[in-house]
Amino acid sequence: MDSPKPNSGRSLVWLLFVAMFLAHQDFWWWDDSSLVFGFLPIGLAYHALFSIGCTLLGWLAISKAWPSELEAFADEQEEAESS
Amino acid sequence: MTTLIVIIGYLCLLLALGFFSNRLFRGTSKDYFVASHSIGPFLLLMSVFGTTMTAFALVGSTGKSFERGIGTYGLMASISGLVHAGIFFLIGIRLWAFGKKYGYITQIQFFRARFESDGLGYLLFPILVLLVVPYLLIGIIGAGKVIEPVTAGAFPELFTNPSAPPWLGGVPPWLTGLIVSIVVLSYVFMGGSRGAAYANTFQTIVFMIMGLVAFVFIIKGLGGLDQAGRVPARITEKGTIVQDFRYDKKESQLKANDPPKVVGKVKHSESSELTDHQPHFSRTPVTAEFKKKNPKTGELISFERELGIPFWTFVTYLFIPLSVGMFPHLFQHWLTAKSAKAFRLTVLAHPLCIMIVWVPCVLVGAWASGVLPPGIPPPAVLSAMLNLLVGDPVLTGLLTAGVLAAIMSSLDSQFLCLGTIFTNDIVLHRAGPKKYSDKQTITIARIFIVVIVSLTYALAMVAKDANVFDLAIWCFSGFSALFPVVFAALYWKRATKQGVIASILGASVTWVYFFYLSGYGGEYFVGPGIVPAAICFFVASVALVVVSLMTDPPSRETLKKFFPKLS
Numbered sequence: 001m002d003s004p005k006p007n008s009g010r011s012l013v014w015l016l017f018v019a020m021f022l023a024h025q026d027f028w029w030w031d032d033s034s035l036v037f038g039f040l041p042i043g044l045a046y047h048a049l050f051s052i053g054c055t056l057l058g059w060l061a062i063s064k065a066w067p068s069e070l071e072a073f074a075d076e077q078e079e080a081e082s083s
Numbered sequence: 084m085t086t087l088i089v090i091i092g093y094l095c096l097l098l099a100l101g102f103f104s105n106r107l108f109r110g111t112s113k114d115y116f117v118a119s120h121s122i123g124p125f126l127l128l129m130s131v132f133g134t135t136m137t138a139f140a141l142v143g144s145t146g147k148s149f150e151r152g153i154g155t156y157g158l159m160a161s162i163s164g165l166v167h168a169g170i171f172f173l174i175g176i177r178l179w180a181f182g183k184k185y186g187y188i189t190q191i192q193f194f195r196a197r198f199e200s201d202g203l204g205y206l207l208f209p210i211l212v213l214l215v216v217p218y219l220l221i222g223i224i225g226a227g228k229v230i231e232p233v234t235a236g237a238f239p240e241l242f243t244n245p246s247a248p249p250w251l252g253g254v255p256p257w258l259t260g261l262i263v264s265i266v267v268l269s270y271v272f273m274g275g276s277r278g279a280a281y282a283n284t285f286q287t288i289v290f291m292i293m294g295l296v297a298f299v300f301i302i303k304g305l306g307g308l309d310q311a312g313r314v315p316a317r318i319t320e321k322g323t324i325v326q327d328f329r330y331d332k333k334e335s336q337l338k339a340n341d342p343p344k345v346v347g348k349v350k351h352s353e354s355s356e357l358t359d360h361q362p363h364f365s366r367t368p369v370t371a372e373f374k375k376k377n378p379k380t381g382e383l384i385s386f387e388r389e390l391g392i393p394f395w396t397f398v399t400y401l402f403i404p405l406s407v408g409m410f411p412h413l414f415q416h417w418l419t420a421k422s423a424k425a426f427r428l429t430v431l432a433h434p435l436c437i438m439i440v441w442v443p444c445v446l447v448g449a450w451a452s453g454v455l456p457p458g459i460p461p462p463a464v465l466s467a468m469l470n471l472l473v474g475d476p477v478l479t480g481l482l483t484a485g486v487l488a489a490i491m492s493s494l495d496s497q498f499l500c501l502g503t504i505f506t507n508d509i510v511l512h513r514a515g516p517k518k519y520s521d522k523q524t525i526t527i528a529r530i531f532i533v534v535i536v537s538l539t540y541a542l543a544m545v546a547k548d549a550n551v552f553d554l555a556i557w558c559f560s561g562f563s564a565l566f567p568v569v570f571a572a573l574y575w576k577r578a579t580k581q582g583v584i585a586s587i588l589g590a591s592v593t594w595v596y597f598f599y600l601s602g603y604g605g606e607y608f609v610g611p612g613i614v615p616a617a618i619c620f621f622v623a624s625v626a627l628v629v630v631s632l633m634t635d636p637p638s639r640e641t642l643k644k645f646f647p648k649l650s
Contacts, residue, residue, distance in 0.1 A: 029366075033362075037308070047161040051160070051437060055434050058168050061430065073647065073649055076184065
């Protein structure tokens with residue numbers, strides 16, 4: 001499926017997506033077992049925040065790169081094909 | 084006994100939900116297989132999340148954290164939040180659009196049309212079935228391992244041969260597996276895809292709420308959050324691993340061990356600063372030796388365990404969550420969506436839902452290292468913690484029902500999916516769409532579902548001692564090795580039938596090779612800790628690209644159909 005031409009919003013989402021992969025490799029906490037709020041190991045706290053970051057990235061992707069053309073394509077009246 | 088009554092009550096409630104969803108069933112095969120494309124955002128989120136979170140998420144994550152510590156979260160949960168959401172966005176919505184427009188119900192129908200190949204369907208069918216079956220086994224084995232400890236003592240004269248001596252009289256895994264299989268079969272049989280979506284939503288809400296309740300009670304049992312942080316096993320200056328606390332069940336409180344109880348010793352570590360280190364709270368690999376009792380002879384035997392996560396394992400684990408793009412049961416859930424907009428909530432909330440479920444489980448697993456014997460089977464850690472710290476039989480029953488909910492919310496989709504692909508990709512495909520009436524089509528699917536449930540149950544009894552987490556990883560590795568096929572189908576016009584067949588064969592051969600080297604389902608790494616899924620993925624990708632470029636591209640009609648100009 002040929003998507004519409006890339007725009008700056010889509011490029012930003014892709015850039016952040018790659019950045020998130022890099023941010024996931026948090027080797028700097030590797031040996032650190034100190035606790036945040038007295039109970040949460042810092043390595044786990046970081047990755048919990050990472051999960052929240054994924055949601056924010058999802059929100060950005062929906063706002064800036066939502067494939068609205070796909071919905072229109074799916075709803076076009078064409079005879080359904082069964083294989 | 085009270086605990087058991089609560090669990091039975093929950094299962095009866097599910098059966099009632101099955102009867103209810105049967106009343107909403109519209110009687111057509113389209114409704115049975117994909118709920119007539121009528122599922123809205125909330126039900127889609129709950130059913131997709133409930134399907135991806137199985138025994139693996141609750142029982143497996145707690146057990147893995149008990150073995151390897153908090154790195155388990157980064158290893159599987161946080162990366163899954165990113166990769167899963169990306170796949171829903173990039174793969175799920177596109178497949179939904181093609182499915183809705185061209186009437187596809189299964190992945191194989193899509194691939195047959197996209198790559199103009201009938202044989203591709205016959206190649207993929209057994210591979211998908213063989214990969215879903217271990218996933219099903221995880222659920223049935225996991226359910227058995229959860230129920231036995233929490234019902235220990237209920238029937239001491241009836242069940243005299245427990246998996247471990249303290250669980251004498253508990254409901255044995257074979258009986259739990261049988262009951263869970265029958266309950267899931269009942270509501271899938273009656274309500275099909277719509278029934279599974281409603282049951283998944285109900286069960287996902289139950290296991291998320293119960294997971295949080297369990298977490299609160301475990302914290303309370305450990306004496307509060309601050310105290311819980313001090314509980315995990317600790318390494319002394321002599322290199323021994325000690326438990327500083329024990330839980331006194333009679334007084335229902337945590338007490339200090341004086342002197343600390345030695346449970347193991349460090350054999351090897353790359354870190355020199357280990358004194359007073361809690362290895363379950365960091366990710367530096369530490370090889371330790373522990374002792375456990377042989378359940379039959381009572382004799383103490385030594386075993387080694389690697390705590391922490393090797394660097395290359397952590398990096399290459401990102402290939403495992405790619406499996407979601409090729410799960411046939413998830414494809415079916417995507418197809419139930421009413422519109423593309425229904426995916427928005429799933430993309431947004433899936434990473435948060437993962438966090439809500441996994442952070443407590445991983446913490447409980449790490450805390451358990453300080454109060455449970457190290458030799459306890461990892462899948463039994465969560466229920467052992469509930470049994471030890473919560474105590475109240477009603478609450479334990481409700482919490483266990485929550486674990487069962489997580490397990491069954493995956494089993495239903497997988498059973499339904501196998502019935503769907505057999506009916507559509509084999510029976511109807513060979514006979515032609517007009518040979519069977521809608522009613523007969525549903526009957527064929529139901530018969531196959533009964534057969535697959537029976538076979539899975541028998542297999543689960545054979546593999547009852549398998550490690551739930553490791554078995555899941557093998558299943559996910561197989562699906563992630565097939566990911567290049569779906570990605571190329573959607574985004575690379577030049578991908579050809581021959582390229583895809585080469586990719587599937589490459590993925591299969593490498594997977595089987597590593598599976599054999601692992602001793603058929605154990606934990607296995609290549610070289611410095613690389614997961615086999617990364618190598619299978621690489622081989623499959625290279626085969627796809629090289630063979631596609633060497634063969635003729637797909638026809639213009641096919642390319643026009645699957646790569647239309649969109650504005």
